[in-house]
Amino acid sequence: MIRISIDAMGGDHGPSVIIPGIQKVIERRPDARFLLFGHEDAVAPVLDRHPRVKAVSEFVHCEIAVRMDDKPSQALRHGRWKSSMWRAIEAVKKDEADVCVSAGNTGALMAMSKFCLRTMASIERPAIAAIWPTMRGESVVLDVGATIGADAHQLIDFSILGAAMARALFQLDRPTVGLLNVGVEEIKGQEDVREAGRMLREANLETMNYHGFVEGDDIGKGSVDVVVTEGFSGNIALKSAEGTAKQLAEYLRSAMSRTIMARIGYIFARDAFARLREKMDVRKINGGIFLGLNGIVVKSHGGTDDEGFAAAVELGYDMVRNRLIDKIKADFDRFHAGRAAGNRAPEAADREQI
Amino acid sequence: MIRISIDAMGGDHGPSVIIPGIQKVIERRPDARFLLFGHEDAVAPVLDRHPRVKAVSEFVHCEIAVRMDDKPSQALRHGRWKSSMWRAIEAVKKDEADVCVSAGNTGALMAMSKFCLRTMASIERPAIAAIWPTMRGESVVLDVGATIGADAHQLIDFSILGAAMARALFQLDRPTVGLLNVGVEEIKGQEDVREAGRMLREANLETMNYHGFVEGDDIGKGSVDVVVTEGFSGNIALKSAEGTAKQLAEYLRSAMSRTIMARIGYIFARDAFARLREKMDVRKINGGIFLGLNGIVVKSHGGTDDEGFAAAVELGYDMVRNRLIDKIKADFDRFHAGRAAGNRAPEAADREQI
Numbered sequence: 001m002i003r004i005s006i007d008a009m010g011g012d013h014g015p016s017v018i019i020p021g022i023q024k025v026i027e028r029r030p031d032a033r034f035l036l037f038g039h040e041d042a043v044a045p046v047l048d049r050h051p052r053v054k055a056v057s058e059f060v061h062c063e064i065a066v067r068m069d070d071k072p073s074q075a076l077r078h079g080r081w082k083s084s085m086w087r088a089i090e091a092v093k094k095d096e097a098d099v100c101v102s103a104g105n106t107g108a109l110m111a112m113s114k115f116c117l118r119t120m121a122s123i124e125r126p127a128i129a130a131i132w133p134t135m136r137g138e139s140v141v142l143d144v145g146a147t148i149g150a151d152a153h154q155l156i157d158f159s160i161l162g163a164a165m166a167r168a169l170f171q172l173d174r175p176t177v178g179l180l181n182v183g184v185e186e187i188k189g190q191e192d193v194r195e196a197g198r199m200l201r202e203a204n205l206e207t208m209n210y211h212g213f214v215e216g217d218d219i220g221k222g223s224v225d226v227v228v229t230e231g232f233s234g235n236i237a238l239k240s241a242e243g244t245a246k247q248l249a250e251y252l253r254s255a256m257s258r259t260i261m262a263r264i265g266y267i268f269a270r271d272a273f274a275r276l277r278e279k280m281d282v283r284k285i286n287g288g289i290f291l292g293l294n295g296i297v298v299k300s301h302g303g304t305d306d307e308g309f310a311a312a313v314e315l316g317y318d319m320v321r322n323r324l325i326d327k328i329k330a331d332f333d334r335f336h337a338g339r340a341a342g343n344r345a346p347e348a349a350d351r352e353q354i
Numbered sequence: 355m356i357r358i359s360i361d362a363m364g365g366d367h368g369p370s371v372i373i374p375g376i377q378k379v380i381e382r383r384p385d386a387r388f389l390l391f392g393h394e395d396a397v398a399p400v401l402d403r404h405p406r407v408k409a410v411s412e413f414v415h416c417e418i419a420v421r422m423d424d425k426p427s428q429a430l431r432h433g434r435w436k437s438s439m440w441r442a443i444e445a446v447k448k449d450e451a452d453v454c455v456s457a458g459n460t461g462a463l464m465a466m467s468k469f470c471l472r473t474m475a476s477i478e479r480p481a482i483a484a485i486w487p488t489m490r491g492e493s494v495v496l497d498v499g500a501t502i503g504a505d506a507h508q509l510i511d512f513s514i515l516g517a518a519m520a521r522a523l524f525q526l527d528r529p530t531v532g533l534l535n536v537g538v539e540e541i542k543g544q545e546d547v548r549e550a551g552r553m554l555r556e557a558n559l560e561t562m563n564y565h566g567f568v569e570g571d572d573i574g575k576g577s578v579d580v581v582v583t584e585g586f587s588g589n590i591a592l593k594s595a596e597g598t599a600k601q602l603a604e605y606l607r608s609a610m611s612r613t614i615m616a617r618i619g620y621i622f623a624r625d626a627f628a629r630l631r632e633k634m635d636v637r638k639i640n641g642g643i644f645l646g647l648n649g650i651v652v653k654s655h656g657g658t659d660d661e662g663f664a665a666a667v668e669l670g671y672d673m674v675r676n677r678l679i680d681k682i683k684a685d686f687d688r689f690h691a692g693r694a695a696g697n698r699a700p701e702a703a704d705r706e707q708i
Contacts, residue, residue, distance in 0.1 A: 135601055145536055148544055182499055182589040190502055190586060216593025220601040232544060233587040235536040239570025240591040244598040247489050247574040251633045252606070255626040265623025272609040272616035279605045 001031045002320050003098045004313060005091035008038030009065035009084040011103030011302045011309070015046040018103065021309030022053045028310075029317050035091050037062050037084035062087055066108045068302055075108030076115060085109060089116045092295035099316035103300040103309060110146055110290060110299075117293040122332040123157040125150075126292035127231070128299070129165055130238055131315070133279070134222030140166045140175075141219060143231040144238045144288060150230035152195035155179065159200060160331050161291040162226035163208035168322035169315075174207065175225035178214035180233065189213065196228075203338065207331045287312035289319070296324060355385045356674050357452045358667060359445035362392030363419035363438040365457030365656045365663070369400040372457065375663030376407045382664075383671050389445050391416050391438035416441055420462045422656055429462030430469060439463060443470045446649035453670035457654040457663060464500055464644060464653075471647040476686040477511040479504075480646035481585070482653070483519055484592055485669070487633070488576030494520045494529075495573060497585040498592045498642060504584035509533065509550035510557075514685050515645040516580035517562035522676035523669075528561065529579035532568035534587060543567065550582075557692065561685045641666035643673070650678060 006022065008015050015038060025032055034057035036043060042065075047054050064083040066075045079086050085104050091097040093116055102109050110128070119126055127143035140162045143150065150158065159177050166175035179197050181189040193213070200210040211224045216237055219227050229237070256266045256273075266273065290297040296319055300312035360376065362369050369392060379386055388411035390397060401408050418437040420429045433440050439458050443466055445451040456463050464482070473480055481497035494516045497504070504512065513531050520529035533551050535543040547567070554564040565578045570591055573581050583591070610620045610627075620627065644651040650673055654666035 135604060148536070180590060182502070182586055183593075216590040216595075217597030217600070219594055220597030229590075232536055233590045236534060236570040236583075236587045236591050237594040239537075240573055240595045241570075241598040243571030243574030244595040245602060246571070248599060248602045250489060251630055255630040255633075256623060258626060258629075262623040262626035265619040265621070265626065267619070268622060269610060269616040269619025272612060272619065275612075276605055276609040279609075 001033055002029070002317050003033050003035065003096065004316060005035040005088040005097035005100045006037065006313075007085045007088040007100070007102035007104055008036045008043045009062075009104070010109075011300065011304065012068065013303075013305075014038075014065075015043045017304065017306050018309055019043070019046045019050050019053055020306035021313065022057070023050050024306060024310035025313045025317070026052060026056055029314060032056065032313075032317055034058070035060065035088070035097050037087040037091075039063065039065060039084070060087060066104050066112075068105050070105060070108050072107040072111035075105070076111055079108070080112070080115070086112050086116065089113050089295075089297060092297070093117055098320040099296040099298060101298045101300060101309075101313050101316050103302050103304060103312070105302065106145065106288070106299055109297065113290055113293055113295075113297045117295040117297070120292055120294055120328070120332070122336060123161075123292045124154055125157075126290055127158050127161060128288040129162060129291050130288050131169070132219055132227070132238075132241075134220055136222030138170065139219065139222055139225055139227055140169070141227040141229075141234060141238065142291065143229065143234050145231045145235040146290070147231035149232065150192065152192045152199060155192065155196035155228055155230070156199055156203075157292065158228045159196075159208065159210075159226065160205070160335055161328060162228055163205075164327040164331050165289065165291060165319070165324060166225045167207070168319050168324040168327055170225060171322075172225060174209045176211045176223075177208045177226040177228060178211045178218065178224035180219075180227055180229035180237070181213040181215065183215050192230075203335070205331075205335060205338075207334065287315045289315065291328070294325075296320065355387055356383070356671050357387050357389065357450065358670060359389040359442040359451035359454045360391065360667075361439045361442040361454070361456035361458055362390045362397050363416075363458070364463075365654065365658065366422065367659075368392075368419075369397045371658070371660050372663055373397070373400045373404050373407055374660035375667065376411070377404050378660060378664035379667045379671070380406060380410055383668060386410065386667075386671055388412070389414065389442070389451050391441040391445075393417065393419060393438070414441060420458050420466075422459045424459060424462050426461040426465035429459070430465055433462070434466070434469070440466055440470065443467050443649075443651060446651070447471055452674040453650040453652060455652045455654060455663075455667050455670050457656050457658060457666070459656065460499065460642070460653055463651065467644055467647055467649075467651045471649040471651070474646055474648055474682070474686070476690060477515075477646045478508055479511075480644055481512050481515060482642040483516060483645050484642050485523070486573055486581070486592075486595075488574055490576030492524065493573065493576055493579055493581055494523070495581040495583075495588060495592065496645065497583065497588050499585045499589040500644070501585035503586065504546065506546045506549035506553060509546060509582055509584070510553055511646065512582045513550070513554060513562065513564075513580065514559070514689055515682060516582055517559075518681040518685050519643065519645060519673070519678060520579045521561070522673050522678040522681055524579065525676075526579060528563045530565045530577075531562045531580040531582060532565045532572065532578035534573075534581055534583035534591070535567040535569065537569050546584075557689070559685075559689060559692075561688065641669045643669065645682070648679075650674065
C-alpha cells in the first residue's frame with residue numbers, strides 16, 4: 001500500500017480535475033490510498049460523484065486554500081498550519097502519507113515544503129527535477145527552477161539526487177550523468193560547472209556514470225540519463241523546449257487542415273497522428289519532483305487535466321514504491337564516507353583535462 | 355551594390371558548399387559582389403564550375419585555413435594576418451567589404467573578429483544574435499553564446515543591439531524587447547536581470563518598446579521581437595529548442611512511415627508536409643550575427659548545405675542594405691546622450707515594482 005496525500009484545492013481547476021485524476025490512478029495502481037485535504041464545499045460534492053475514490057480516501061476539511069497567484073511569503077503567512085497545501089505536505093512529515101502531490105503554485109509549494117519538511121542534512125538546497133521525454137526514452141533534468149545559480153558543490157548534490165531518481169524510476173544501476181554547458185570553445189562554461197565536472201570525474205561514484213558536459217540539444221537526444229544544471233538555465237531550457245513543442249504542434253495542425261488533400265491524408269493517417277499526439281503530450285510528462293527534502297513532494301502543472309494529474313500522482317507512487325528517499329540517503333552517506341576516507345586526490349584533478 | 359567577404363574554407367564542407375551557396379544568393383540578390391578568401395587548390399576548381407559566381411567575385415589565395423576544431427588561441431596564433439578567416443574579416447575593417455560571412459568555428463571566428471574589428475567604443479562585450487522562428491514570424495534572440503554571465507549594463511547593451519537588428523531586419527519602428535527570466539515567484543530572476551529591467555523601463559528609449567520579463571516558452575510564441583539574455587542561458591535555450599525540433603521531426607517521420615494507412619495519408623498530404631518541412635527547416639534560420647563590433651560578421655552553421663549558407667549570406671546582405679551599423683551607432687549615441695542629459699531619475703527606479 002502506498003499512501004498519497006493530495007492538496008485537493010491546487011491547480012486551475014481544483015477538485016473537478018483532481019478527483020477524476022485520482023479515479024484514473026486507482027484503476028492502474030489499485031493499492032494506492034489517499035488523504036485528501038480541501039474545503040468540504042468544493043471537494044465533498046465531487047467526491048460523492050466518485051464513490052470509488054471515496055472508498056480509498058480519507059477526507060480532511062481545511063478552511064484555507066493557497067491561491068495560484070499567492071506569493072510564497074503570502075502563502076506562508078496565510079496558509080501555514082491550516083491550508084490544504086500545508087496539511088498535505090505535513091502528512092508526509094507526520095508519516096501519515098508517503099508522498100504529497102499538489103497542482104498548486106510552485107513557489108508556495110516549494111516554500112511550504114522547505115519550511116515543513118526541511119532540507120536534508122547532507123545538502124544545501126533542494127531542486128526541482130523534471131522528466132524529459134527523449135529520442136531514447138526519458139531523462140531526469142534538474143534543477144528546473146528551485147535555485148538561481150549553483151556552485152560546484154550544489155551541482156554535485158543535484159547529480160547525486162538526479163542519479164538516485166533515475167535509478168528509482170528507470171531501474172538503472174548506474175545512470176549516466178551530464179553537466180549542462182555551452183559549446184563555445186573560447187569560454188567553455190562557467191567555472192562552477194567546470195569545477196563540478198572535475199570533482200565528479202575524480203569521485204568516480206558507484207551510483208552514477210559521469211559522462212561529462214552536455215549541450216542543450218543533448219537533452220532531447222537522450223545523450224545521458226540525468227542532466228544537471230542550476231535552476232535559471234534549467235528552467236529556460238525546459239520552457240524553451242515546451243514552447244518549441246507547442247509551436248511545431250501548431251504548425252502541424254495548420255498544415256494538415258489547409259487543403260482538401262491534406263485533410264484526406266489526415267483521415268488516412270489518423271492513427272499515426274494519434275500516436276504522435278500521444279508522444280507529444282505534455283500532460284504525460286506532467287510533474288516536477290522536489291528533491292533534497294525529508295520527504296517527496298510532486299508538483300503537477302496547474303493547468304493540467306485529469307490524465308495529467310494522474311500522471312503526476314503515479315510518478316509519486318512509483319518513486320515511493322522504488323524507495324527513492326532511501327536511495328538518496330544511502331547515496332549521500334556513501335559519497336560523504338568516500339570523501340572522509342580521503343580517496344580523493346586533489347592533484348589528479350589539476351592534471352585532468354575536461 | 356553590397357560587397358560581401360567570404361571565408362571560403364570555413365565549415366564542414368568548405369568551397370563545395372559555399373560556392374553553390376553563393377550561386378543561389380546571386381540569383382536572388384543580383385547586386386551582391388564577393389571577395390573570396392581560400393586556398394586556390396580547393397577553391398579554384400569549384401569556382402571554375404560556377405562561372406556566374408566567378409564573374410561577380412574576386413578570389414584571394416590564402417595558404418592557411420582555420421580548422422573546425424582549432425581552439426580560438428590556436429587559430430589566432432596560426433591564422434592571424436594570413437588565414438582565409440582572418441583575411442575575410444579584415445576586408446571589412448579595410449572597407450573592402452560591407453560584411454563578412456564564415457561557416458568556420460564559432461570560437462575562432464569570434465576571437466579573430468574581436469581582435470581585428472574591435473568592440474565598439476560604447477559597449478563592453480559583443481554578442482551573438484540568432485533569428486528565431488516564432489508563431490508570429492521571427493524574433494531576434496541574443497546573446498546565444500559569446501558571453502557567460504552579463505551584468506545589467508551588458509544586458510542593456512544587448513537590448514540596444516538587438517532592437518537595432520530587429521529594426522534593420524523586420525522593418526519595425528519600435529520593436530518590443532523582453533528580458534529572459536524564470537517564473538518562479540519566490541526568486542524572480544537574477545539581480546542583474548531585475549536591475550536591467552528597472553533601467554530599461556526608466557530609460558524609456560524611443561528605439562524600443564521595453565515589454566518586461568519573458569520566459570522560455572515566450573520565445574516560440576513570439577511574445578516580443580527581441581529576447582535578451584546572457585550567453586549561457588541563451589545558448590542553452592537555443593540548443594534545447596533545436597533539439598526538441600529535431601526530436602519532433604523524428605517522431606513525425608516515424609509515425610508517418612509505420613503503417614500502410616499512414617503512408618497513404620502521407621501521399622495525400624505530401625504538399626502539407628513539404629510546407630511543414632519548410633517551416634521546420636533549420637537551414638533557413640541558419641546564421642548567428644556578431645553584434646557590437648565595428649563591422650558585421652555572420653557565422654553560418656558549420657554543417658549546413660548550400661541553401662543554408664545562402665541564407666546566412668542573405669542575412670548579412672539584408673543587414674547591410676538596412677544600415678544596421680549606422681542604426682546601432684545612432685542608438686548608442688542617443689542612449690548615452692540621454693543619460694548624460696540626466697533624464698534618468700535613479701530614485702524612480704527604487705520605487706518601481708517590476
